[in-house]
Structure formats: structure tokens, C-alpha cells
Amino acid sequence: MPGRLARFLLTGLFALFLLFLYGPTLTIAVLSFQGPDGGLTFPMNGVSLHWFGQLFATQAVGDIGAALKRSLALAAMVTATTVVVSLAAGMAFRRRFPGATVLFYLTLASLIVPSILVSLGIGLLFNLMEWEPAWYSSAYGAQLTWILPFGLLIMFAVFNRFDRAWEEAARDMGATPWQEFVHVVLPIIAPSVVGIALFGFTLSFDEFARTLMTAGNGNTLPLEILGMTTTVTTPVLYALGTASTALSFVVIGCAILGMRGLRPVGRLRPPHGPEAQ
Amino acid sequence: MRRSALFSWLQAAPLALVLAVFLLVPMAMLVIVSFFDYDSYSLIPDFVLTNYRESFSSAVTWRTFGKTLWFAGLTWVITFGIGFWVAYYLAFVVRGDMPRMVLFVLCTVPFWTSNLIRMIAWVPFLGRNGLMNSALIGMGAINKPLEFLLFSDFAVVLAFVHLYTLFMVVPVFNTMLRIDRRLLEAARDAGAGFWQTLWCVILPLTKPGIGIGSIFVVVLVMGDFATVRLMSGGQSASVGLMISNQIGLMQYPAAAANAVGLLAMVLLLMAAILRAIDIRREL
Numbered sequence: 001m002p003g004r005l006a007r008f009l010l011t012g013l014f015a016l017f018l019l020f021l022y023g024p025t026l027t028i029a030v031l032s033f034q035g036p037d038g039g040l041t042f043p044m045n046g047v048s049l050h051w052f053g054q055l056f057a058t059q060a061v062g063d064i065g066a067a068l069k070r071s072l073a074l075a076a077m078v079t080a081t082t083v084v085v086s087l088a089a090g091m092a093f094r095r096r097f098p099g100a101t102v103l104f105y106l107t108l109a110s111l112i113v114p115s116i117l118v119s120l121g122i123g124l125l126f127n128l129m130e131w132e133p134a135w136y137s138s139a140y141g142a143q144l145t146w147i148l149p150f151g152l153l154i155m156f157a158v159f160n161r162f163d164r165a166w167e168e169a170a171r172d173m174g175a176t177p178w179q180e181f182v183h184v185v186l187p188i189i190a191p192s193v194v195g196i197a198l199f200g201f202t203l204s205f206d207e208f209a210r211t212l213m214t215a216g217n218g219n220t221l222p223l224e225i226l227g228m229t230t231t232v233t234t235p236v237l238y239a240l241g242t243a244s245t246a247l248s249f250v251v252i253g254c255a256i257l258g259m260r261g262l263r264p265v266g267r268l269r270p271p272h273g274p275e276a277q
Numbered sequence: 278m279r280r281s282a283l284f285s286w287l288q289a290a291p292l293a294l295v296l297a298v299f300l301l302v303p304m305a306m307l308v309i310v311s312f313f314d315y316d317s318y319s320l321i322p323d324f325v326l327t328n329y330r331e332s333f334s335s336a337v338t339w340r341t342f343g344k345t346l347w348f349a350g351l352t353w354v355i356t357f358g359i360g361f362w363v364a365y366y367l368a369f370v371v372r373g374d375m376p377r378m379v380l381f382v383l384c385t386v387p388f389w390t391s392n393l394i395r396m397i398a399w400v401p402f403l404g405r406n407g408l409m410n411s412a413l414i415g416m417g418a419i420n421k422p423l424e425f426l427l428f429s430d431f432a433v434v435l436a437f438v439h440l441y442t443l444f445m446v447v448p449v450f451n452t453m454l455r456i457d458r459r460l461l462e463a464a465r466d467a468g469a470g471f472w473q474t475l476w477c478v479i480l481p482l483t484k485p486g487i488g489i490g491s492i493f494v495v496v497l498v499m500g501d502f503a504t505v506r507l508m509s510g511g512q513s514a515s516v517g518l519m520i521s522n523q524i525g526l527m528q529y530p531a532a533a534a535n536a537v538g539l540l541a542m543v544l545l546l547m548a549a550i551l552r553a554i555d556i557r558r559e560l
Binding site (some may be wrong): 003006007008010011013014017020021023024025027031032041042051055081082083086088089091092093095096097099100103106107109110111112113114115116117118120121122123125127128141142144145148152199202205206208209212213222225228229237238239241244245246249252258 | 281282285288289291292295296298299301302309318319320353359362367380383387388389390391392393394395396397398400402404406439442457471496501502503507512524530536540543544547
């Protein structure tokens with residue numbers, strides 16, 4: 001165990017690390033309230049909501065409202081798919097089945113391949129097949145190659161800690177496999193499933209490397225931001241950043257509230273035995 | 278096939294289908310197209326080696342690959358240096374599960390903000406008239422603004438460290454939490470000091486987490502194009518950026534040839550990491 005000096009130094013390091021993580025984001029949050037004549041850096045030239053208003057005004061940089069709608073719809077599709085597919089695959093991997101090892105390594109490979117290569121590969125596939133790339137087809141698939149494996153890895157972690165005694169008890173009491181899943185397995189793992197949904201939503205909502213070549217004509221919000229970084233030199237960029245961060249927090253807040261509602265009810269737990277987690 | 282195996286197979290089929298259509302086929306496509314010919318309008322199906330020959334006979338390409346490796350290596354060293362101690366602090370210095378979880382969540386919150394926004398956020402800090410320069414001038418440390426802060430390799434690595442240290446912290450922290458505390462007591466009873474315990478007990482047991490964190494950091498940096506473009510202001514290069522520029526110019530076969538090169542480099546590095554560290558225990 002570290003001595004007093006080491007603890008002191010490590011606490012200092014940790015505090016610096018938090019400052020490093022939060023400092024820049026907080027700075028642009030403050031700067032996004034610049035007055036109408038303010039620039040990209042301090043000093044503040046008055047305080048206003050001018051730049052937030054600018055976000056929704058039609059402007060040269062593109063249509064943020066439409067991009068936001070696309071991003072939200074895409075994130076919702078990816079989230080729903082990730083939850084269902086990784087839950088099903090997670091259940092499958094609890095038993096041996098032919099091809100399990102290959103599929104496992106393929107899933108890991110999917111995490112390792114750099115995103116721009118997936119983007120280019122899918123872009124080329126659609127190009128050669130003369131399919132029209134769009135956010136709901138090619139970009140959706142491109143995002144899944146990164147977010148699904150993450151969901152599955154979380155599922156593995158969940159089922160590694162899952163107490164099989166619950167299912168055995170359900171079977172002993174005559175539950176069908178479906179009843180066993182719906183009334184026993186699902187309520188116990190529900191908080192983790194919400195966690196996967198949350199994770200998937202954020203990953204999708206912020207993804208741009210995989211969407212770059214696959215979004216077709218309609219930009220998603222991160223692509224819009226990527227375009228703006230080279231053309232826009234006003235605090236409207238900061239306003240966009242602050243607004244999208246706030247939106248992420250709202251989604252997380254809702255999900256955490258949802259998670260509390262989904263906690264397995266007390267009577268499911270045995271009075272003395274280990275809690276199933 | 279037994280019925281339960283068939284059922285498992287059905288459950289896993291959607292995953293297999295997605296990966297086949299959106300990973301395997303596109304990667305095959307990359308390899309195929311890298312042998313295509315092209316002109317300014319279209320791809321010409323063919324089997325030529327010109328894309329590889331042109332790309333890899335140019336010193337620029339090799340320098341770019343070298344630069345990418347350098348970015349990955351430097352970022353890895355720094356994220357490991359910071360990430361290990363942050364994880365150590367959370368796992369062994371903080372007392373009690375509740376404070377530990379709260380501090381851990383504090384570390385992960387910035388992750389919910391878009392990477393692009395987090396990059397842009399450095400501009401008011403590092404710019405010519407930014408906070409850093411004003412502060413340094415105010416203190417009298419320098420008398421004219423430092424130019425290398427923004428739009429430089431320094432800014433690129435800083436942004437990488439800012440974005441990806443978390444990917445090192447999480448797996449290392451997770452492995453450290455699983456270390457049996459009695460081992461640490463045993464080490465102390467046997468007379469080991471702080472460093473000896475760290476080197477002989479904690480470090481070997483944390484290896485799988487370090488391996489996973491390293492894979493994430495290295496892969497994310499190697500494939501990056503946006504950070505290098507934004508933070509270097511077009512003054513630095515990486516393979517990802519080179520590929521994305523070629524995509525912009527519609528030189529798909531050339532981009533595909535470089536992509537195959539990048540893929541090979543990433544896979545070799547992964548093989549090296551996996552050879553050094555067995556991560557299977559962790560999965």
C-alpha cells in the first residue's frame with residue numbers, strides 16, 4: 001500500500017487529470033454565451049444567447065436541424081439493433097455452438113479494424129453495386145460494426161457474473177424457456193441492457209469516421225460539425241458543441257432514471273444468498 | 278445438429294449476418310479495389326499493381342506510415358503513463374466503493390461529449406491569443422505568444438491523450454479491481470516495499486487490462502484522420518488522413534491500396550501485443 005506522500009502525489013495527479021478532462025469543455029461552454037460581437041477566444045464580449053439562436057437560423061454552413069433529426073433517428077435504430085442482436089448473441093455464447101470461436105474472433109476483429117477502412121470498404125461496396133448510400137442503410141451498417149461488438153462484450157461481462165441457479169429454479173418450477181427468459185433472465189439483466197442502450201446511443205450519436213463515406217447525401221450531425229470546423233469561425237461552433245453535450249446529458253439522465261425503474265424487485269432476492277448481478 | 282445448438286445458432290445469426298455484410302464483404306472489397314485501375318471519372322475493374330507500386334515507391338508514403346507509428350507510440354506511452362496511475366489511484370488509494378464509483382464516473386463523463394467538440398474545445402486554450410499564451414505572458418515567462426501550441430504535432434498528441442486516456446483507464450482499472458487484496462498484504466508481510474509490490478505483484482496481474490487498453494489506444498490513433506487534420510491545421514500527416522484525402526479526390530483504388538497497407542500494419546501490431554500479453558483471461 002502506498003505511503004502518505006505517494007497518496008498525496010496520486011491525489012494531486014488525479015485532480016490534474018480531471019482538470020485536463022473537463023477544462024476545455026467547460027471553457028467552450030462559457031464561450032458559447034459570447035455576445036453577438038464576441039470572438040472564438042476570451043475576453044467575453046458581453047453575454048447573450050445569440051449563438052444558440054444562430055444554430056437554428058438557416059445559414060450558409062448547412063441545415064443543422066435536419067442533420068440532428070437524422071442523427072437521432074440513426075442513433076435510435078442502431079441502439080435498438082444493438083440491444084436486440086447483442087442480447088441474442090450473448091445468450092447464444094452461453095452455450096457451445098458450431099462456429100462460436102470464429103464468430104468470436106470476427107467480433108473482436110470488427111473492433112480492431114480502423115473506422116476509416118470500414119467506411120471506405122462499405123462506400124466501395126455500395127459504389128460497385130450501384131446502390132445509393134444513405135444514413136439508414138450504409139451508415140447504419142457501418143456504425144453497427146463498431147457498436148455491436150461493444151454491446152456483445154458488455155453482454156459477456158454480464159453473463160459471466162450471472163448466477164445460473166435462477167434459471168434452474170425457474171425450470172424446476174416448470175417455466176418454459178421463453179418464460180424463463182422473460183420473467184427471470186431479462187429482469188435481472190435489465191439494468192445492463194439499459195447500459196448497453198445508453199452506450200450504443202452515445203457511440204452512434206457522435207460517430208463520424210464510419211459515417212464519412214457512407215452517409216450519402218444527408219449529413220449526420222457530427223459530419224455537419226466536421227464540415228463546420230473548417231469553414232466556421234464564430235462561437236456558433238461552441239454553441240453547437242454545448243447544445244449537443246447538453247442533449248447527451250439529457251439522454252443519459254433519462255436512461256439512468258429508467259434504469260432505477262427497472263431494478264429487479266426486492267422479492268426476487270433470496271434473504272441470505274448472494275445477490276445475482 | 279442438436280436442437281439446442283441449432284437454437285444457439287439462430288440467436289447468433291443476426292450478429293454473424295451484420296458482420297459478414299458490413300465487415301467481411303467490405304474488407305474483401307478493399308482488397309479487390311486496390312488492384313483496380315481508375316481514371317478521373319470511374320473505377321476500371323482490372324488486376325494491376327500500379328496502386329501499390331505508386332504508393333509504396335514514394336518516400337512520402339513511408340514517411341506518413343512512420344509518422345503514424347510515431348503518433349501511436351508517443352500517445353501510447355503518455356496514455357499508459359497517465360492511465361496506469363489514475364487507475365491505480367482509483368483502485369488502491371481511494372477507500373470505499375461509493376467514492377470509488379463516483380470518481381470513476383467523473384472520469385467517464387467527458388466521454389459522452391462528441392470527440393470533435395472536445396478537439397475544438399482546445400482552440401481557445403492553445404490559440405495565439407488563447408488562455409495558455411495569455412497566462413504565460415501575464416506571468417512574464419515569455420514575451421511573445423508561443424506558436425507551436427496550436428496547429429502542430431504537439432496539439433495533435435495533446436488531443437489524442439485527451440480523447441483516448443479513458444480507453445486505457447477503464448480496462449486497467451477493471452483488472453486492478455479484481456486483484457485479490459490478500460496478495461498485497463502478503464507482499465507487505467514478506468517485506469516488499471511500495472515499488473516492489475508494484476513491480477512484482479500489481480503490474481504482472483494488471484497486464485491483461487494494459488493489453489486491452491493498449492489495443493484500443495493504438496488502433497484509435499492509427500486509424501485517425503480528423504484529429505490530425507484539425508489539430509495540426511493540415512501541417513502534419515497520418516495514413517488515415519492520406520486515405521481520407523484520396524477519398525476526397527475520388528482516387529478510390531489508391532486509397533484502397535493504402536488502406537490495405539494500414540490494415541496490415543494494424544494487424545501486425547495487434548499480433549505483437551497479443552503475443553506479449555494474453556488477454557483471453559480478461560474476456
